[in-house]
Amino acid sequence: MSNTRVAKRLPRDPGPPAWRSIIPEQPRYPKLENKIITDWLIIGGGFAGLSAARRLCQITNTDKIALIEASEIAAGPAGRNSGFMIDLPHELGSGSYQNKIEVDQKHIKLNRQALQFAKDAAEEYSMPTEAVEPSGRINGAVNTDGEKHNKEYAQHLDQLGEQYKNLSSFEMEKITGSTFYKSGLFLPGCLMLQPALYISKLANGISQSNGNKFSIYEHSPAIEIKKNNDSWEIKTPTGSVITKKIIMAVNGHAESFGFFENRLMHVFTYASMTKKLTNDQLTKLGGEKKWGVTPSNPMGSTVRKITGINGDRILIRNRWTFDPSMEVSEQRVSKFGNDQDKSFNDRFPMLSDVEMEYRWAGRLCLSLNSVPAFGEVDKNIYSACCQNGIGTAKGTLAGIGAVDLATNTDSAIVNDMKSYDAPKKLPPKLISYLGANAIIKWRELKAGKEL
Incomplete structure (x- = not known):
């Protein structure tokens, strides 16, 4: 393996981080501007990286730990998702949520370990209620295909011994205020996060609880990883780190360093969030104060109604693109914003005067065979990457698992x-690009009104 790995690119996140923009100012962390020596370095400050940090602090007594983040805590993908921390089977890379019973039961158990990790962290660090709420989610159906899908999913849940509740169109309207949904399937185990608030409070909680043992550096992207005898030297634009062990918690960005080359699919999803709803608009909408609807077709629109520190808002997320460059333009974000406006108006015609305040894109990483990019990828470099579109739960598990692997801690996660x-090798780049985007487009067309 190469002694030196130079980053081919740095992460770029188009559009403002809406979730972070609507919470009070959170603690900021310094840029790395000198050389430091540490026992552990975590690259990436999202769900995987911060979960790894908390796990390390739990099981190591005297080791010094540093974490470097390319941008700012909660400004990257961790603060750009829809905030569903899902316990049940939910494979975005396939056309169906379903899998084998024994496999799904194992994954549910592991996912719930991630959810418990988040709930424990919320309690330990006294997070506001909206950061982590065990309020469940709804699989919404808007047509007969969606209802058929929900019926099949419910049958699968029966086989798994999982709880759910069927919701009529009347009950869906009572919850969401919208007549758009024909029916729904309420799934009680999902945690609803304010992802930026959770990530910010998690970072601050770990920092405050561990004193000089743990340090975070923002605006400090890793640009080079170099073998240095029995240690590694990681360079940033203005500093460097000498460390014994590295946790690579950067999802698809791992490929920028030459790991898992041509084995990771870089996908963007797009979202919009409204301005604060006025009292008059809330009256027109009706429904409950907060709820979350995932589509019965995985390619459809995810919709959330939130209430919290910065008022009541609605978020809508849809559209997908495969972008091997790991970059998309602001123009693309704006273009797909028009689709979100249409989806919003279809669901909430009574809110025709509501304007969107934020539009953004978020990076996902998938593998062709829906497996993680996990393990020791070079001596004492441990990957916790490729969450296959379920970064809140799978990222948490990957971060914990990478630490357990690196410390020889036996665990079900490892x-x-x-x-x-291993993640399967992708076809040649042009074929991958054309083929993946054609499949995405076909699945979006097949989703129909779900979009």
């Missing part, structure tokens, strides 16, 4: 992560 094949 056993599961190590049981997978």
Whole structure:
């Protein structure tokens, strides 16, 4: 393996980080501007990186730990998702949520370990209620295909012994204020996050609880990783880190350093969030104060109604693109914003005067065979990457698992992560680009009104 790895590119996140923009100012962390020596370096300050940090602090007594983040905490993908921390089978890379019973039962158990990790952190660090709420989610159906899908999913949940509740169109309207949904399937186990608030409070909580043992550096992207005898030297634009062990928690960006080359699919999703709803608009809408609807067709629109520190708002997320460059333009974000406006108006015609305040894109990483990019990828470099579109739960598990692997701690997470094949190699780049985007487009067309 190469002694020096230079980053081919740095992460770029188009559009403002809406979730972070609507919470009070959070603590900021310094830029790395000198050389430091530490026992552990975590690259990436999202769900995987911060979960790894908390796990390390739990099981190491005297080791010094540093975390470097390319931008700012909660400004990257961790603060750009829709905030669903899902416990049940939810494979975005396939056309169906379903899998084998025994496999799904194992994954549910592991996912719930991630959810418990988040709930424990919320309690330990006294997070506001809206950061982590065990309020469940709804799989919404807007047509007969969606209802058929929900019926099949409910049958699968029966086989798994999982709880759910069927919702009529009247009950869906009572919850959402919208007559758009024909029916729904309420799934009680999902945690609803204010992702930027959770990530910010998690970072601050770990920092405050561990004193000089743990340090965070923002605006400090890793640009080079170099073998230095029995240690690694990681360079940033203005500093460097000498460390024994590295946790690579950067999802698809791992490929920028030459790891898992041509084995990771870089996908963007797009979202918009309204301005604060006025009292008059809230009256017109009706429904409950907060709820979350995922589409019965995985390619459809995810919709959330939130209430919290910065008022009541609605978020809508849809559209997907495969972008191997890991970059999309602001123009693309704006273009797909028109689709979100249409989806919003279809669901909430009574809110025709509501304007969107934020539009953004978020990066996902998928593998062709829906497996993680996990394990020791070079001596004492441990990857916690490729969450296959479910970064809140899978990222949390990957971060914990990477630490357990690196410290030789026996755990069910490590056993599961190590049981997978490696991510499959992708076809040649042009074929991958054309083929993946054609499949996405076909699936979006098939989603119909769900979009």
